[in-house]
Amino acid sequence: MDYILHILILINIYIILVVSLDLIAGYTGMLSIAHAAFYGIGAYATALLSLHFQTNFLFNMLFGIVGAAVLGVIIAFPSLRIHDDYFVIATFGFQMIVYSIFNNWIDLTRGPLGIPGIPVASLFGFNIDNHWKFLVLSAIFAFLAYLLVHKLVNSPYGRVLKAIREDEVFAESLGKNVNSYKIQVFVIGGAIASVAGNLYAHYITFIDPTSFTILESILVISMVIIGGAGSLRGPIIGAVVLVILPEALRFVGLPSSVAANLRQIFYGSLMVLTMLYRPQGLIGEFNLQK
Amino acid sequence: MFSQLFVNGLIAGSIYALVALGFGLIYSTTRFFHFAHGAVYAAGAYLTYACWLLGLSLYIAIPLAVIGTAILGGLIEIGVYRPLRKKNASSLILLLASLGLFIVIQNLISLIFGDNTKTIRSGAVTEGLPIFGARITPIQITIIVVSGLLLLLCWVFMKKTKMGKAMRAVANDPELARVVGIESDQVILFTFTLGSTLAAIGAILISLDTDMTPMMGFYALLMGVVAVIAGGIGSIPGAALGGLLVGMAQHLGVWKIPTQWQDTIVFLILIFFLLFRPQGFLGRVVKKAAV
Numbered sequence: 037m038d039y040i041l042h043i044l045i046l047i048n049i050y051i052i053l054v055v056s057l058d059l060i061a062g063y064t065g066m067l068s069i070a071h072a073a074f075y076g077i078g079a080y081a082t083a084l085l086s087l088h089f090q091t092n093f094l095f096n097m098l099f100g101i102v103g104a105a106v107l108g109v110i111i112a113f114p115s116l117r118i119h120d121d122y123f124v125i126a127t128f129g130f131q132m133i134v135y136s137i138f139n140n141w142i143d144l145t146r147g148p149l150g151i152p153g154i155p156v157a158s159l160f161g162f163n164i165d166n167h168w169k170f171l172v173l174s175a176i177f178a179f180l181a182y183l184l185v186h187k188l189v190n191s192p193y194g195r196v197l198k199a200i201r202e203d204e205v206f207a208e209s210l211g212k213n214v215n216s217y218k219i220q221v222f223v224i225g226g227a228i229a230s231v232a233g234n235l236y237a238h239y240i241t242f243i244d245p246t247s248f249t250i251l252e253s254i255l256v257i258s259m260v261i262i263g264g265a266g267s268l269r270g271p272i273i274g275a276v277v278l279v280i281l282p283e284a285l286r287f288v289g290l291p292s293s294v295a296a297n298l299r300q301i302f303y304g305s306l307m308v309l310t311m312l313y314r315p316q317g318l319i320g321e322f323n324l325q326k
Numbered sequence: 327m328f329s330q331l332f333v334n335g336l337i338a339g340s341i342y343a344l345v346a347l348g349f350g351l352i353y354s355t356t357r358f359f360h361f362a363h364g365a366v367y368a369a370g371a372y373l374t375y376a377c378w379l380l381g382l383s384l385y386i387a388i389p390l391a392v393i394g395t396a397i398l399g400g401l402i403e404i405g406v407y408r409p410l411r412k413k414n415a416s417s418l419i420l421l422l423a424s425l426g427l428f429i430v431i432q433n434l435i436s437l438i439f440g441d442n443t444k445t446i447r448s449g450a451v452t453e454g455l456p457i458f459g460a461r462i463t464p465i466q467i468t469i470i471v472v473s474g475l476l477l478l479l480c481w482v483f484m485k486k487t488k489m490g491k492a493m494r495a496v497a498n499d500p501e502l503a504r505v506v507g508i509e510s511d512q513v514i515l516f517t518f519t520l521g522s523t524l525a526a527i528g529a530i531l532i533s534l535d536t537d538m539t540p541m542m543g544f545y546a547l548l549m550g551v552v553a554v555i556a557g558g559i560g561s562i563p564g565a566a567l568g569g570l571l572v573g574m575a576q577h578l579g580v581w582k583i584p585t586q587w588q589d590t591i592v593f594l595i596l597i598f599f600l601l602f603r604p605q606g607f608l609g610r611v612v613k614k615a616a617v
Contacts, residue, residue, distance in 0.1 A: 067418055069425075114597070118604055121359050121417045125551060129596040132548065132589070140586040254425055261422055297437040300429050307426030308406060315419050 041167035045239060047279050048174035049232045052181040053256045054263070054271040056228035059185050061257065062265030062322050063194060064221045065201030066115050069253040070127040073111070073134035074104045074226040076248030078233025080138065083151040083243050093157040093164075093238060100230040107134070108226030112219040119204075131250050138245040150244025157238040164238070174235050181228050186268055188224070197221060201266070201322060251300070258303050262310045264320025273318060278303055329460040331577045337466050337535070338549075339573025340473035344528035345550030346557065347480060347565040348521030354497040354560030355510075355517045356411075358420035362402060363525060364547025365431035370395040370526025371538040372435050378446050387446075392526045399522025402427060403515050428544075436540035443537045469531045476524060481562045493517055497560055548589075549576075552596040558606030567607055571595070 057071045078100035085091045085099055114126040138145050145151065157164040157173065164173050188194050199207040200214055208214050237243050255278065263274025282299035290298065310317060345367060352360045373394045377387035406427060410420055454461035484490035495503040496513045503510055529542065549572050557568025575595055576588045583591065599606060 067422075114600055118600055121421050122600060122604060124418070124421060125359065125555065126597060126600045128551075129593045129600070132593045133597070136587070136590045136593070140590070251429075254429065257422075258426070293441070294437065297433040300433040301437070304426045304429030304433065308423050308430070311415070311419050311423035311426065312406065312409060315415065 038167050041171050043279065043283060045167065045171050045174050047276055048171070048178040049236055049239075050256070050259065050275040050279055051178040051272055052232035052235070053229055054259045054275045055181050055185045055268060056225040056232075057256055058260050058265060058268065058271045059188065059197075059228075060221055060225040061260055062267070062271065062320065063189050063201060064197045064218065065322065066112075066218065066221070067120075067124050067257070068111070068127040068222075069124060069250065069257055070111055070131040070134070071229055071256045072248045072250070072252035073131050074107060074229035075233040075236070075252070075256075076134060076138055076245075077103045077107055077226075078230030079237040079243045079248070080145060080151075080233070081230070082234045082237040083154045084144070086155050086238075087151065087153065090155075093159055093234070096238075097231055097234045100234050101227040104226040104230035105223045108222035108224075109219055111226070112222035115218050115222075116215045128250070131253050135245060135249055138248060145245070148245060150242055152242045154237050154241040154243070156241065157235075170239055174239070177231055177235060181231065182268065182272070184228065189268070198266075255303065258307050261317055261320075262303075262306055264317030266322030267317075267319045270317050270319035278306075328578075328581070329458045331581055332574070333457075333460040333462050333466075335574040335577035336570070337462075337469050337573070338576060339570040340470050341528045341532050341546065341569075342549045342553045342572050343477060343566045343569025344473050344524050344531075345546050346553035346569050347477060347562060348524040349547070349550050350554040350557075350559050350561070350565050351480075351493070351517050352521045353554070355493055355514050356407065356420070358417040359424065359551070360407075360518075360521075361421065361424040361547065362427035362431060363424075363521065363550070364543035364545075365428045365435070366395060366399050366402070366522050366543070367525040367529045367546050368435055368538070368540060368543030369398055369431060370522075370529040371533040371542065372439055372444075372540075373526075374530050374533070375439070375444050375446055375538065384446065388530055391530060392523055395526035396519040396523045399518040399525075400515055403518040407518075408511065408514075428547075432540055432543060439540065441540060443539050445537045446533055447537075463535070465531075465535050469535060472527065472531060476527065477562060477566050480520075480524075484562060489513070489516060549573075549592065552592050552599075554606075555604070556595060556599050556606055561606075564606055 053071060053075060057068065061067045078097075081100035081103050082096040085096050091099075111127060111130050115123050118126060139147055141147070157170070159173070164170050189197065196207065196212050196217060199210070199212070200217060204214055236247070259274035259278050260271040261274075262278070263272065264270025282295070282302060285295045285298050316322065345363070349360060349363045352363065370391055373391035374384075374387050377390050378384060382390070406423055407420060410423060454463040454466070484494060492503070492508045492513045493516070495506070495508055496510045500510050503513075528546070529538075532542070532546075553568035553572045554565060555568070556571050557564030557566070572592055572595070575591050579588050579591045
């Protein structure tokens with residue numbers, strides 16, 4: 037039973053990641069493979085604060101959000117000057133830099149050893165100490181993240197974002213400050229993603245840099261693209277499918293090392309096939325075709 | 327100390343230059359980032375290892391592996407990229423497809439050969455010859471010489487031969503190239519096999535010097551990408567310069583900065599170039615958002 041709950045909790049965490057990345061990549065058209073950096077900032081802020089200062093869950097979350105917002109401004113900055121595939125390469129560089137900080141700033145992060153013993157989340161004196169309670173907590177935040185992005189993209193604000201995605205120069209000609217919108221989107225998207233990191237750290241109670249690599253970023257962007265960038269249902273389906281299907285491999289009785297490889301081969305080939313036969317993804321609106 | 331770091335930087339830089347050259351040539355004819363190039367690179371090393379396991383001598387295994395890798399590069403172009411181009415896919419679609427391919431090939435390699443380190447080195451590790459106070463092994467000299475020769479050969483090839491000129495024509499303007507009767511599909515296919523050959527040679531050279539792991543391609547690709555952007559995409563002297571810059575920054579940086587930060591330096595260089603000089607030292611101006 038705990039196993040099924042575990043999968044459901046992971047799905048909730050990934051839903052937070054995909055809806056926030058969808059805001060950046062799907063609605064505003066800034067394809068980023070640095071999302072695991074925001075995720076990691078949230079997780080590391082949570083781990084360090086709660087271990088060294090015994091701060092509570094909500095305070096950690098707030099701090100992670102501030103950290104991710106600052107990083108969001110930095111990562112958004114290249115998008116003001118370079119576009120499309122060059123921007124992807126820039127986010128790639130940022131992802132590697134943030135990862136190398138997690139991995140190499142040993143004094144702060146303990147590097148590859150990771151940080152064990154993160155306390156469980158507690159909310160208003162109520163300890164979230166089993167799978168059931170955590171499932172509820174993660175579901176609440178997944179729903180809030182969805183609601184926030186849903187409200188944003190269906191407002192006039194969201195229409196500006198889509199205009200930027202479709203034709204930046206045109207949006208600018210209508211008097212929209214494109215640069216400011218791009219930075220805001222990265223700040224909001226990054227902040228939401230850091231909440232996923234906060235939940236992850238409190239849930240697993242151990243973090244190390246391997247959870248926040250470029251491969252994690254590629255996995256999250258795959259979920260968004262395969263599901264359909266520029267819709268909210270699509271990426272959520274993408275997250276559910278890409279979390280659940282590889283788990284099925286466990287039941288075939290494959291050793292875990294083989295299963296890990298097959299899981300990646302699975303979503304890698306799904307990505308290629310999606311690009312070949314359905315570049316707009318399962319449900320998406322943004323077909324990446326400029 | 328300095329001369330040893332310099333030599334190390336030169337060796338690493340030569341390999342990055344080879345990766346960057348193939349990657350850059352492919353970019354300039356197709357206008358997208360072929361991320362799977364990193365996995366093709368690793369395939370070069372592992373094909374050599376596979377032939378070597380079958381009992382072939384390295385003198386036969388290496389050419390076989392190079393040919394095999396070139397074929398792999400060609401198959402990727404025919405099987406995935408060409409159909410995508412026929413649908414007028416944007417560079418982002420091609421890039422995402424190549425990310426997917428990268429993950430598939432790399433995981434296939436680690437599925438077949440395992441994640442642990444493999445080696446095709448033969449004989450004992452020797453101390454290396456002293457040159458200007460640095461120590462350098464014969465294989466390391468081979469790396470520098472072979473890479474230098476290949477870069478020079480490619481440069482002459484691009485300037486003098488018909489295929490080289492066709493590649494530059496397609497890079498310049500695919501439409502116009504078609505108008506004057508250049509088969510752009512043929513030219514692009516050739517570019518993929520050439521680029522993959524260069525990657526395979528780089529991978530085999532480095533695995534003769536050190537070892538191989540399935541992740542080696544990822545690392546080489548990262549450094550190659552930085553080299554190509556710093557040097558200027560599509561320019562052969564640019565790839566060489568960019569490769570050297572990255573190799574030197576990594577190894578000379580260690581002089582003043584702790585070793586674990588050497589890769590971070592490289593990515594800071596990448597961000598710097600992307601922000602302030604995205605066309606690199608020697609490249610053309612990159613596109614901006616257009617009306």
